[in-house]
Structures are given as structure tokens and as C-alpha cells.
Amino acid sequence: MYLCFDYCLLLHPGESGGGGVIRDHNAKIILAFSLYYEIGSNMVAESRALLDGLRCCSAFKVPKIIVESDSKVLIDLILSKGQIPWAIQYLWKEIQNLLAILSPSYQHQYREGNSVADSLANFRCSSKNNLFYSSRANLPRHSRGAARCDAAGLPNIRPSTKKQQQDELEFGWTSHEIQVKLA
Structure with a gap:
């Protein structure tokens, strides 16, 4: 089982939301969520999306979880390879408790592979309701296409976004550097 999650931020800081999907190895959706978080930063929103995904895994007793994120910084924090910023420490206490209970594996996923959660x-961010989905057919229309590509094993190439530009400024990587590493 895979837990993929992501965040949306309208401004930095600004209104934010989180999304995630729990799916099996065939990309069948077990549960997906789309939640509004109000005002926050990118690290707060991404951490909340992770926490909400872990809560769902715990509540539904999902076995053998692989946590996938397009945030290398967040995966490094999970693996204790960095100092947890003070702004998200209150979230990380519960995150660390759930990680200890669930004992998942972790892997970094490039943003093209995280399109359903994105x-x-x-x-x-565009609609301020909190929703949960139990299948691909129940997803919002624009998420269904990403889920179909995911199920077919097709990459979902997204053009550069404001979020990517914010990440480049905050974390110091550029899309060119990633392309060079992939080549």
C-alpha cells in the first residue's frame, strides 16, 4: 500500500490545502482525501497532509505502507536527516507517534509521480470543504485523469508551477538540476 500526499498554497504564507491518496500496488484507490487548512506555510501544509494521511492509514488499519512524497526535505525529516523547523514541531510529535505505530517505508517521488495527491x-485550495473519496469514480473530475494515468503506469508531466518556483527558492534546487541528475 502506498500513501502519497501533497499540499497547495495560494500565497506564502496563505490559504492552503492538502490532498492524499492511499492506493494498492495496482493503483487501486483505497481512500483519498482533500482537506482545507486555512492560512499556513508550505511546510505546515505538507506536514498536515502527511499527518492526515497517516491518520487515515491508522484508522483503516492499512498494512505495510510505503510513504511517498515529492518533498525530499520532508522525507529527510522523517528519516531524521534534518532539524525539524519550530513552526511544525507541534505536528511532528503526532507524526512521529504514528510513524512508530505504522512502521512504514519511505521514498521520494518526483512531482510527476505525485499528480493525484497534487x-x-x-x-x-479552490473549494473550502473537506472531502474523502473511496474510489477513483468518486474523485473530483480533474483528479480522475491523473488517477487513470497513475493506474496505467503513465507519467503525468506537469509544467513548472508557482509551487515549484517557491520550492526552488526555499530548498535550493532547480528543475534543471533535477533533469541533469535524471539524464
Whole structure:
């Protein structure tokens, strides 16, 4: 089982949302969520999306979870390879408790492979309701296409976004550097 999650931020700081999907190895959706978080920063929103995903995994007793995120910084924090920023320490106490209970594996996923969670997070920034979905058919229309590509094993190439530009400024990587590493 995979837990993929992402965030959306309208401004930095600003209104934010989180989305995530729990799916099996065939990309069948077990549960997906799209939640509104009000005002926050990118690290707060991404951490909240992770926490909400872990809460869902715990509540539904999802076995053998692989946590996938397009945030290398967040995966490094999970693996204790960095100092947890003070602004998210209150979230990380519960995150660390759930990680200890669930004992998941972790892997970094490039943003093209995280398109379902990204589309769910973006949907939440534009609509301030909190929703949960039990299948691909129940997803918002724009998320279904990403889920179909995911199920077919097709990459979802997204053009550069404001979020990517914010990440480049905050975390110091550029899309060119990633392309060079992938080549």
C-alpha cells in the first residue's frame, strides 16, 4: 500500500490545502482525501497532509505502507536527516507517534509521480470543504485523469508551477538540476 500526499498554497504564507491518496500496488484507490487548512506555510501544509494521511492509514488499519512524497526535505525529516523547523514541531510529535505505530517505508517521488495527491490538494485550495473519496469514480473530475494515468503506469508531466518556483527558492534546487541528475 502506498500513501502519497501533497499540499497547495495560494500565497506564502496563505490559504492552503492538502490532498492524499492511499492506493494498492495496482493503483487501486483505497481512500483519498482533500482537506482545507486555512492560512499556513508550505511546510505546515505538507506536514498536515502527511499527518492526515497517516491518520487515515491508522484508522483503516492499512498494512505495510510505503510513504511517498515529492518533498525530499520532508522525507529527510522523517528519516531524521534534518532539524525539524519550530513552526511544525507541534505536528511532528503526532507524526512521529504514528510513524512508530505504522512502521512504514519511505521514498521520494518526483512531482510527476505525485499528480493525484497534487490535484486533490489544488482542488481543496479552490473549494473550502473537506472531502474523502473511496474510489477513483468518486474523485473530483480533474483528479480522475491523473488517477487513470497513475493506474496505467503513465507519467503525468506537469509544467513548472508557482509551487515549484517557491520550492526552488526555499530548498535550493532547480528543475534543471533535477533533469541533469535524471539524464
